[in-house]
Amino acid sequence: MKRYNKVKKILLLILVVVLVISGGFVLSIRSKLEDFSEEVSSIEVQEIDLSKINDGTYTGKYYVNETVGAIVEVTIKENNITDIIFIEHKYGKGKKAEVITGSVIEEQSLEVDTISGATGSSIVILKAIEDALISSY
Template sequence: MSVLAIVLIIVAIIVAGFFFFAVAGLGKVRRLSIEKIDLTKVEDGVYPGEFKGYRWSNKVEVTVKNHQIVGIKIIKDVTFGMGELSKKLFDQIIQKQSLQVDTVSNATVTCNAYLKAIENALLKGK
């Protein structure tokens, strides 16, 4: 086998690995159900929340005051520089005081990962 053939096989394996990593879990994270949280049962405080699902992994801190979400802070993020997306999503959540918000077009999976991390944080405040 020639050196060129070996190099091509190695490159093909690497490309296949990247492709698998990119799409692994896409459907599962897209179909995540986000629970409706009754904020009247969430005590004041700062709650950490985390979601790990394949390549979508987020840690957030959610601040609740007077049974309202007043702040959401990213602690750890693996969205590759999508800061504007998270700001838009967090603003919607704070404005509506609900996790039942519209996801950002072409970023449903990333939004669901954030929403699940926020849900997990709020569940700690009950």
């Protein structure tokens, strides 16, 4: 009977340790998500005058942190965006934001709606495109 009580105490102690570690992990992830949301909400994407950009392919990048960022190649022909290719896209849960490139090409503008459920990744992609276009000046 004493051995049974000892085993129960050890198992209970292990359970408590696991719960404490798990709680710390969850709080850490929550804090990172809040930091990301706060940082993304302050980002402004500027409109670019495509008439000032020479034909060519330009590379741009933008990262919010080590888990969300993008490197893109933007091709300009006759003052129009004709193609946007991802060199790298770290997206966390925002992979579906990649379709925003179609809107940018269709609208010939960075002033497009973000992708619902992937707003942060959408903004990161737009900033990478902006960076590519600004580098062309």
